[in-house]
Amino acid sequence: MFISIDPASGLPIYLQIVNQIKTGIAMGRLLPEEPLPSVRQLALELAVNPNTVARAYLDLEYDGVIYKRQGAGTFVSAQGVEMSKNERRKVLGELIEKALVEGVNLGLGEKELRETFERVLERIMQARQAETVGR
Amino acid sequence: MFISIDPASGLPIYLQIVNQIKTGIAMGRLLPEEPLPSVRQLALELAVNPNTVARAYLDLEYDGVIYKRQGAGTFVSAQGVEMSKNERRKVLGELIEKALVEGVNLGLGEKELRETFERVLERIMQARQAETVGR
DNA sequence: AGTACTGTATTAGTTGATTAATACAGTACG
């Protein structure tokens, strides 16, 4: 697995797991229906209590990006967020606003904000395509 | 003052203050060198301990968006973040990545991501211009 | 100088988040 914990990060372990898995899915490194490591397996690998991993998986399930089947394991969802498109746009809008407010207060101009956005978007989209092509 | 606290928000009071002031500055509702309400005044208004407001102001000062002068009060900085442009882009990039990862996992496509970004950016830029023109 | 305003420091109480130990319960599959 590609997950690594940084004890000095200050961010709770379970959130580090959540973030990295979310990023992995968004980047296409984890494809729909692909199994995640079992709670125990990942816990062992990260030298962490199984409950901590379970907590991360719980969050991810709540967000709809993974699903679980007792005895079988945990899997990446196939794009199944039960939210209206408007709600999803609202959530996204708030996160983008947060980023832009920060950017403006850092003294960055409209052009730089656009450039940074494009750069990040391109990177994500290219990563996704590279992954979905290779399998 | 335009700040309002939502006790049910879950977000700490001091962070609600920080966010709203940052947004206010980014939107141009608060202009450089403009004074903020005193710690006591805002605390009274929000029915909150002065230290809570002070804590918010401390964060804002650390981020460089305000500065304080004993006896005189607290003021909006004039774009004074001491960070290289590269560092600032990195910070912004991380926040945008976070937003985009979330957006992708919500099932939004490239087009919708762009649209949402443009919508939010336009809103901020227009607000800024409206404010800076009116004074 | 004195009064009334600024922000600051100290201390302490409360609460919730985080993680872990450990024991439980359900499913796969030889």
Next chain:
DNA sequence: CGTACTGTATTAATCAACTAATACAGTACT
């Protein structure tokens, strides 16, 4: 059917975040 794997529940310890009470210290301004 039983063993070995899944995830789950319970409980508890620890720690840090948050907020408040209260007292302190510096500046403005008449």
